[in-house]
Amino acid sequence: MxxxxxxxxxxxxxxxxxxxxxxxxxxxxxxxxxxxxxxxxxxxxxxxxxxxxxxxxxxxxxxxREQVVPFPPQPVITRDNLVVNVDTVIYYQVTDPRSATYEVSSYIQAIEQLTVTTLRNIIGQMDLDTTLASREVVNGTLLGVLHEATGRWGIRLNRVELKAIEPPTSIQDSMEKQMRADRDRRAAILTAEGQRQAQILKAEGEKQAALLKAESDREVAAIRTGGRAGAAPPVPAQAAPASVHQPLRQGDPRRIGRYQLTARLGEGGMGTVYLGRSPGQRLVAVKVVRPEFATDPAFRHRFAREIDAARRVGGFHTAPVVDADSQDTPPWLATEYIPGPSLHDVLRRQGALPVRTVHVLALGVAEALERIHACGIIHRDLKPSNIIISAAGPRVIDFGIARSLDGTVLTGTNLVVGTQGFLAPEQLTGGPITHASDLYAFGLVLCHAAGALPLTDGESLESALGLLPSHFAGIIRRCLDHAPERRPTPTEILEELSRHGASSEGWLPPSVRTMVDLHNAPTAATP
Structure with a gap:
């Protein structure tokens, strides 16, 4: 049982x-x-x-029941290229459960995505002042768009609240803050310089008084002993104002060719660039090859090709060659000194640039590429650190790995040349390198300058480009096409950008202009 x-x-x-x-x-x-x-x-x-x-x-x-969904603050770019944070709360209620289940995969995600897109469309048409003063307008427009869409999903939107619309300090300060910060920096520089000069004058006066007292004591001693007083030691020269240039180091040459070197401008994998003066006191940038490369005949040949490429391109939006000697020990190249920081330094310190600045930057670099390509040369290493920002406009520099379209390859077989992050797909896969490879790098440079790169977590490049003006986004998309033949030429880019018009006068924001001015500051002579 x-x-x-x-x-x-x-x-x-x-x-x-x-x-x-x-x-x-x-x-x-x-x-x-x-x-x-x-x-x-x-x-x-x-x-x-x-x-x-x-x-x-x-x-x-x-x-x-009614649901309350607070969305995280969304960064949205205004028409004048400033970023505001929009804090949104949505109140909704499901009225048709069947539609809410089958009309959309996730109505909460759909509401969030539609909210973000609508805010970008609305605020993207307003400047910063209008945005901050138009909360009711933005709120009403957003409610209307969401109400129309959510009705098809079986959702009744009860209300929308914009808790805050304010510029975030973590992404980009408003223009007013930038201008105030710029004025503060200039005032601090002037104050510090004035205090330093006052200290120098005070120290100089004390030294002069000490020297006069010592001379007087020696004269008295000489009279007493019947001898002559020795000459007073020379008065030290007044120190030169501070500059952004690095001082020469021990072991650096003090003269190359006929040029006296006064400071360091930068250092790369193949050589060091110095600030120099010609016999006529004109400033030049002198690129000196490292000793380990100078003994390689193949490298000397390549360096001679670099000199030839720079001379052929000329000085329009580039740095013209002043003098060079590929057979000297070490080999060197002197170009006109362009006072200004690299675009890399500007973006590292200032972040994304305003639309007007990016527009003039794009015109200048495209014009330089047009001239470079007209000479039958491929730059092959266009990147922010190879673009100098000067008061007169951008200059493209460093033809160190440039190649002429004459069938002569200056690098070893299967060797990828260029800088990671700015290489075209064909440069990574070993395909033919053409002028279109420079245009791919040009598109990436514009992405960095306009703030589309680097991407934030979860953000795609396409969504980042959607925040840029349509003509910029269109040009960048064409430049980043994986098919080289579909990329635009520099001439086509110039024609497209010229239709939108932009004056180069005052094209630099005040903070960037200050960086340029500092590169014009005098550099102390090196003993």
């Missing part, structure tokens, strides 16, 4: 489990969507219901 009871008990356990799983309790103010074999069958209202296992299943549980 006992074995029979055990068997019956074992058989009853799964039956009880199945019956328990079939019972569904729907709370008040909620519903459940039931599917049979993957298709909608019915909607369960509040109460007790039976759902046959393995045949039917609950697809969705929906709360019919």
């Amino acid at each position: 006992e074995p029979i009871l055990i068997v019956v008990g074992v058989l009853l356990i799964p039956v009880v489990i199945v019956l328990a799983s079939a019972i569904k309790v729907v709370p008040q103010t909620s519903v459940m969507i039931v599917e049979r074999f993957g298709r909608y069958t019915r909607t369960l209202n509040a109460g007790l219901h039976i759902v046959v296992p393995l045949v039917s299943r609950v697809r969705n549980r929906i709360d019919l």
